[in-house]
Amino acid sequence: MATFEHTTVLLHEAIAALAIKPDGIYVDCTLGGGGHSREILKQLGPTGHLFSFDQDQTAIDYNQDNLADYLASGQVTFIKSNFANLRTELTARGIDQVDGIVYDLGVSSPQFDNAARGFSYQHDAPLDMRMDQSADLTAQTVVNTWPYADLVRIFYRYGEEKFSKQVARAIERHREIAPIETTGQLVDIIKEAIPARARRTGGHPAKRVFQAIRIAVNNELGVLETSLEQAVDLINVHGRVSVITFQSLEDRLVKAIFKEHSDLPELPPGLPVIPAEMQPDYRLVSRKPIVPSAEEIAANRRARSARLRVIERLNEKHN
Ligand SMILES: C[S@@+](CC[C@H](N)C(=O)[O-])C[C@H]1O[C@@H](n2cnc3c(N)ncnc32)[C@H](O)[C@@H]1O
Structure with missing residues (x-):
């Protein structure tokens, strides 16, 4: 197996936040080195399923070996696509609702460290920076x-x-x-x-x-917004979306989208009780972002800017 060293950030926190049901359907939007996917697969029973997306063929290729046992048991499906196509790709596989979705954004360490990909100012290489090398x-x-x-x-x-x-x-x-x-x-x-x-x-x-x-x-903010709107819509009641960001622009976007879905609507003045149909359909699992422990940051410098935000669906949509 080719080396593909990526130390997963907030591994347990991001997956614990999904409150996995063994028979549920889950999505990992950013397969990378397979850290989060493996953690979900460990918790799934034989009737559960995971769909793992990556737009980079090298991540998909690596995990053909890395997650070979789960591929053989039919518990995981790899989807080589941008997560902006979340809904279309799932619909094409007969899925219209899922129990949880995780995103671990940015580039993986192998992408960044491979000089030829042109992501790093520390190596001299052709200016490329495409996560999807077919773009x-x-x-x-x-x-x-x-x-x-x-x-x-x-x-x-x-x-x-x-x-x-x-x-x-x-x-x-x-x-x-x-x-x-x-x-x-x-x-x-x-x-x-x-x-x-x-x-x-x-x-x-x-x-x-x-x-x-x-x-x-990579139109990173555009595809994140498109995908997150689909993700909040795709999750079942009690389903959750867990997002790890590594820079403030992404974190602000996630925060704003989650806030918009979980805020109370403008209420008429003097309303004694909030009627059920006006209650928000989502709640923030924690108001403040979850951050890595001091030990995790000491062990992995990449973790220092990580922020995890989680939203849960409470109701079917009131339209
Ligand atoms: C930080 S790594 C994920 C690491 C993974 N969670 C692990 O534990 O090994 C991010 C991965 O997401 C992929 N990615 C980033 N943006 C994407 C997008 N818009 N669509 C699909 N994959 C994307 C990258 O190619 C990269 O492999």
Whole structure:
């Protein structure tokens, strides 16, 4: 089996939050190294089933071996697709409701550490950053063809980069001379654009711009919103959706979607009791996000920014 080392973050917390029923139907939207999938499968009985999505063929290939026993017993189905297609892919398999869904967002360690994938500012490689290697849009296209204004927008919004304009301007200057082809070239351009005093604080100077380009290449916030709307709709009463995020933009989006579904509606003034049909159809399992323990963070640096949010369905929809 090829090595595929990914240390799963919030493994037990995210799965415990699903309150698994042995005969239930579950979905892991982000199979990766199979950590969360395996934990769900351990708790499923012979009549339970798991559907595991990944848009990256390498994750699916790895788990053909890694989860071979569960594949052989027919308890797991792999779906090589973007989780934005959650409903369509499940419907195609005759499933219209499920008991729980987990997301563990972002890239896996093998994706990040494989220099050739172009995700990392620490390795020199072609600018790629596609999680789905069959997709059309690459980081190279974004960097070399997107207009200045679009670059500024993504650097501000997805990278929260203070020097967005300076970096976009430097990219424009360089690409007029020759295409920017590698992560190493882009790192040098970013370093040149960010003032020296600012380069000494806030981590690696290319970190925020690389995050922004990755989010844009994979449309990470767009597909998350689309998928979560489907997920809250697909779960049965008492079913739960558990989401682990690794950066604030994603966490804010999850928080906002869950809040919208679990908030009480505007009530007419003076209403003594809230009528049943006005009660929210969902509840937040914990008001504050669940975060990794100090021990988990000490053992795995990637865990330090993780946040877990969980929502539960209480009723069928009141329409
Ligand atoms: C952090 S890893 C998941 C790790 C996994 N929970 C484990 O324990 O090994 C995220 C995985 O989700 C996949 N992924 C990210 N966004 C996706 C999307 N929109 N659709 C499908 N898969 C996605 C990535 O390709 C990656 O393999």
